[in-house]
Amino acid sequence: MEIGFYDTGNCAYGVYVVDSLAYIADGYDGLRIINASDPTSPVEIGFYDTGGNSYGIHVVDSLAYVAANNGGLRIINAADPTNPVEIGYYDTGEDYVLGVYVVDSLAYVAADFDGLRVINVSDPTNPVEIGFYKFYGLGCARDVHVVDSLAYVADGSGGLRVINVSDPTGSGGNWVL
Numbered sequence: 001m002e003i004g005f006y007d008t009g010n011c012a013y014g015v016y017v018v019d020s021l022a023y024i025a026d027g028y029d030g031l032r033i034i035n036a037s038d039p040t041s042p043v044e045i046g047f048y049d050t051g052g053n054s055y056g057i058h059v060v061d062s063l064a065y066v067a068a069n070n071g072g073l074r075i076i077n078a079a080d081p082t083n084p085v086e087i088g089y090y091d092t093g094e095d096y097v098l099g100v101y102v103v104d105s106l107a108y109v110a111a112d113f114d115g116l117r118v119i120n121v122s123d124p125t126n127p128v129e130i131g132f133y134k135f136y137g138l139g140c141a142r143d144v145h146v147v148d149s150l151a152y153v154a155d156g157s158g159g160l161r162v163i164n165v166s167d168p169t170g171s172g173g174n175w176v177l
Contacts, residue, residue: 006042008032014056014067014099021045021081023064025054031066031074033081048084050074056099056110056143063087063124065107067097073109075124090119090127099143099154106130106168108151110141116153116161118168131168135161 009032014025020037031054033046052071057064062079075088092111099110105122111132118131135141139158144151149166 004036004039004042006034006044008034008044013054016057016059016064018059023057023059023078025057025066025068027053027055030054030068031057031064031076031084033078033084035081046078046081046084048074048076048086050076050086052097055097058100058102058107060102065100065102065121067100067109069096069098071097073097073100073107073119073127075121075127077124088121088124088127090129092117098141101144101146101151103146108144108146108165110144110153112140115141116144116151116163116165118165131165131170133163133170 008026010027010029016023022034024032026032030050031048034042035045036042050068052068056067064076066074073090076084077087078084095114096112101108107119107121109117111117115135116133119127121127140156143154151163151165153161155161
């Protein structure tokens with residue numbers, strides 16, 4: 001039974017909830033921050049235009065990492081959720097960023113037809129790519145979730161890919177260095 005609703009204005013592709021705040025990757029409408037402390041009446045309190053078609057989101061502390069399709073990886077400081085501010089950006093070139101998962105100082109990015117990118121975000125104002133695992137064949141990396149040293153990548157028609165990321169800079173296989 002649905003108990004609440006908020007029209008985000010576009011296509012809500014990704015959601016990440018921290019306490020009573022729902023962070024929405026909302027397609028061409030960017031990042032939406034919704035106060036859901038009353039789940040029967042959620043209210044938008046903040047917005048940031050990511051410059052791309054936002055698909056995925058992962059929040060750590062007050063930082064929202066947004067997979068913004070052709071807009072790359074956007075790092076947005078939401079310490080003040082009513083006024084989110086971009087503090088960092090990583091341009092993936094022609095790769096569309098569709099999903100993101102952050103562990104410690106690494107952002108694992110599902111990069112469309114090319115595969116998995118590993119971005120060091122220890123300095124969120126200056127993210128740097130440190131590894132890239134190329135997928136071959138059919139598929140399209142849509143989303144990623146990391147557990148311990150394994151990255152599970154939803155690869156569209158390529159199915160599920162499980163990548164050992166114990167050395168995120170790459171060590172053989174399809175790692176491109």
